[in-house]
Amino acid sequence: MAPASKTSRVTIKTVAADAGVSVAAVSKVLRDAYGVSDALRARVQASMEKLNYRPHAGARAMRGRTYTLGILLPDMRNPFFADILAGVNEALDRTQYQTMIGVSRSAETIEMSLIDSMIDRQMDGLIMIGPRMPPETAEAVSSRIPTAVVGYHVPQLATLDTANNDDVAGAAQVVRHLAANGYRRITMVTLAVPTKNVVVTVQRERGYREAMKERGLAQHINIVPADQTAREVQTVVRHLLESRHRPEALFCWTDMVALHALSVAKDLGLSVPGNLAIVGYDNTIYCDLAQNSLTSVDQSGQVLGLQAARLLIERIDGRQQGDHFVVSPRLVVRGSSRPRPS
Amino acid sequence: MAPASKTSRVTIKTVAADAGVSVAAVSKVLRDAYGVSDALRARVQASMEKLNYRPHAGARAMRGRTYTLGILLPDMRNPFFADILAGVNEALDRTQYQTMIGVSRSAETIEMSLIDSMIDRQMDGLIMIGPRMPPETAEAVSSRIPTAVVGYHVPQLATLDTANNDDVAGAAQVVRHLAANGYRRITMVTLAVPTKNVVVTVQRERGYREAMKERGLAQHINIVPADQTAREVQTVVRHLLESRHRPEALFCWTDMVALHALSVAKDLGLSVPGNLAIVGYDNTIYCDLAQNSLTSVDQSGQVLGLQAARLLIERIDGRQQGDHFVVSPRLVVRGSSRPRPS
DNA sequence: CGTTCTACGTATACCGTTCTACACGATCAG
DNA sequence: CTGATCGTGTAGAACGGTATACGTAGAACG
Incomplete structure (x- = not known):
């Protein structure tokens, strides 16, 4: 022992x-x-x-609170989640609360087993970040343990709180910006998930679609799904860029995909933005590096994390109705989407 | 359900x-x-x-085990740590154990308070990744709770187990590779920490120094410290690259620094490797992107994580003497260090 | 055939908190 | 003056497991 x-x-x-x-x-x-x-x-x-x-936390767990919050992360590699965590920590700094992080690798089964083990460990509450589960499951979870979600759109639910950016507006900003800079054949690369309105990608698809129509580009609407893995993303993008009717611009649902797109473009000898504009989402630290210079949408992960933690603690302390925080996304323009040379 | x-x-x-x-x-x-x-x-x-x-984990904690292991991470943004975590999870897959992650933001005070709260929560064991504390503190920790460390060189201690790559050898490989490709003024960018032999950067500095001497480049030895923050790294690198005696090659102690170096080089209009070669360490996913094409040293984080978890469980199950796992680093050559044009 | 193992189960004293119920003296209302 | 109320503190029963000590039946042994 x-x-x-x-x-x-x-x-x-x-x-x-x-x-x-x-x-x-x-x-x-x-x-x-x-x-x-x-x-x-x-x-x-x-x-x-x-x-x-x-x-002694264990003893406390027997009757009262553990002062520990569970955090559910889809993956460790996306630096955007680090921003969210920073915000959560900031909110918790002056409290007794601590966090326990679990990584679900974006799989619903792992997600559920992590939730179970968080409940076993008597977490006082749960912050789920971009969960994959259907809304009914999320509701079921929130009936077992106080829950807040980030990056998950369920404003109708009263049993859990949400912190989101307006993904529809963010995507629309991207399209308008690209259109204003002379791009017409704008293709969106999204995540391959069963269509559920709750996930951020579907919201962004909606914003993309609406803005394309608004700008009279309906005939160019093209949404291409790709899995999370590096290989899959590269394959899909390569296929797109080698096709006869190559898009003029790519709107990638998250920065990581955009970075891969940049890589493929470079591999194929395409210049960005000369031959192809690229825009990401999340405005992670990599966007700012000169070799990427990636236009992206900032949704202030830190604020989202902070608000989610605040809402969750309120909820633990007894609030019954749902509260939903929304932040406005902000387009950060960099080199990868400069005006199209005519 | x-x-x-x-x-x-x-x-x-x-x-x-x-x-x-x-x-x-x-x-x-x-x-x-x-x-x-x-x-x-x-x-x-x-x-x-x-x-x-x-x-009920709390109840178990009262008398027996919690089947939860604490993991101490210096920061969330370094994708190398994700590899380590993947390895840990792999080792724990078929066991009852779960992990609880704490992020110390590389600060020794946060580190210590996290350790305390892990002990409060009756973690069965602790995996510390690249901790900042002096070895005496690490030893003290390991006397309170079974401990394994990754990226921390204390082979002499019997109270804790370690999993490391041979940092001296890894750094030496980098220098030999650069020297073979015609680079002579090779500067190393390291982390600004109080010199302690236990941390990986100091080990890499040693390997760098030894290999430079071995190749007859002793007069070019130059080790420049920089803080962890993006701004600080960029400032230091910019200063280096703008100096009159600009280095021919940069060996960065970790990939993230190398990526910033690439950015600064691009900003200054320097071509890599034309005007400057750059090499990183850890071989994170970003190295492989064409816009970076960064030569780096692979130390298989996954294996390190897996071994650390294995050692820790053995220790929890009663092993008394120290066990120390070492993996050989492997140089992965990419574009950023191609032979120097004479 | 009695005795001693062996293998398997059970009863129960904890573990360190929280929380309900209650005791007690002081103050206050009538 | 009496009874109610208030403010402060205490006693002790949970909470859900673990681990120790012990009981018991059947097998093995001499």
Whole structure:
């Protein structure tokens, strides 16, 4: 077994004895509960400090809260999620809460098993980022544990809170920008998922479609799905760029796909934006590197994460109705979409 | 899936009643403990299945294990860590273990507070990835909780296990490769940390220094430190590349720095490798993109993660002496270090 | 045939918190 | 003056497991 600290652990009992009060009193101080005098609180806090007391999360889980929030991430590699996490941490900085991250590799089965294990571990709440599950499942989850989602559009649900950017508007901005710069054959590369209105890609597809129509480019609407994997993305993009009717511009649902598109374009000897404009989404740190200089849509992951955490804690503290935070996306123009040379 | 009402959780008692055995028997089956007949085990497992029983992690934490491992990450943005995590997950796939990730933002204070909270939450063990703490602290940690580290060189310690690549050899390979391709003024960009032999950068500096001497380039040895932040890295690299005695090649301690170097070079109108060769470390996914085409050293993060997890579980199960896994790094040559035009 | 193992199960004392119920003295309303 | 209310603190029962100590039946042994 573990080289367990032979030195007996400092428990609530030790603190109580040291401060000369009851165990219940110490617990009250810990939880900031009603019915403690300032004098007693001070005495107990002094003892806790002195003994370097730390509450045992497992024991807490038995009756009360664990002060731990579960975070569900589709994958570790997308730097956009790091922004969201930064925001979550920021919101939690001054609280007792800690986070526990699980990575689902974008698979619904792993997602569900992670959720189960978060519930087993008595997480006080759950933040799901871009989950893959259908809305009914999300609702079921939120009935078992307080839940907030980021990048998942279910404004109609009262059982869970959401933090989103307006994906329809973001995609529309991209199309309008490209159209204004002289591009007409604008193709969108999206994610291959069963069509569900809740996921961000479907929202962006809608924004793309609407804006294309609005700009009189309906006949050029072309939405191409690709899997998440590097190989699949490259294959799909290569196929597109080698086709006889090569698009003039690519709108990629996320930056990572856009970066691969840049790579394929370079491989094929196409200049960007000379032969092809490329736009991404999320405005991750890689966009700003000169070798990419990628136009992208900023949806401030940090704000989304911060708001999601705030909403979740409110919900844990008892709010019953749904709350839905929406941020406006902002197009960040860089070299990859400069005006088309006529 | 039935919407489990909050009133009736399926506990070990429920299972025991359903299977017609004692609570202790169910516990034994759960823990795979000694003294259960096949018949009883089968009966209990059938009941657990039927009732969809899931053990309560908090309760387990009170006396036994939580089957949760803590993972300490310096930052979320480096895709190399994703490889390591993938390996850890692979090792844990067929076990009861789950992981809980904490991100320290490379700060020793956050590191320590995360470790505390992992211990509070009764993690069974800890995997620290590239920690910043001095070796004495690491040893202290490992005396409180079973510990394995990745990217941290303390082969002398028996209280913790390590999984590393041979950083000295990796750096030496880079220098030899560059030297063979005609580069002489090879500058190394490293991380600004208090010089401690345990961290990977210091090991890589050693390999760089030794190989430079070996190739008769001692007079060109130049090691430049830079902080982790994007701005700082860009500033340092820009300063280097604008200096009158511009280096012919840059060896960057990690890919992210190399990517920034590529960006600055492009900004300054320098061609890579025409005017400047660049080599990174970690062989992350971005190296392979055509716009980067970055030569790098592969240290198979996945293998490191897998081994670290394996070692940790062995340690939790009782091993007392230290075990140290080392993998050989492999140079992956790409465009950014092609032979120098004379 | 009695005794000692061996294999399998059971009863139950914890583990460290939270939280409900309640005790007690002081203050207040009537 | 009496009873109700308030503010503060305590006692002790959960919570859902684990692990130890022990009971018991059948087999093996001499």
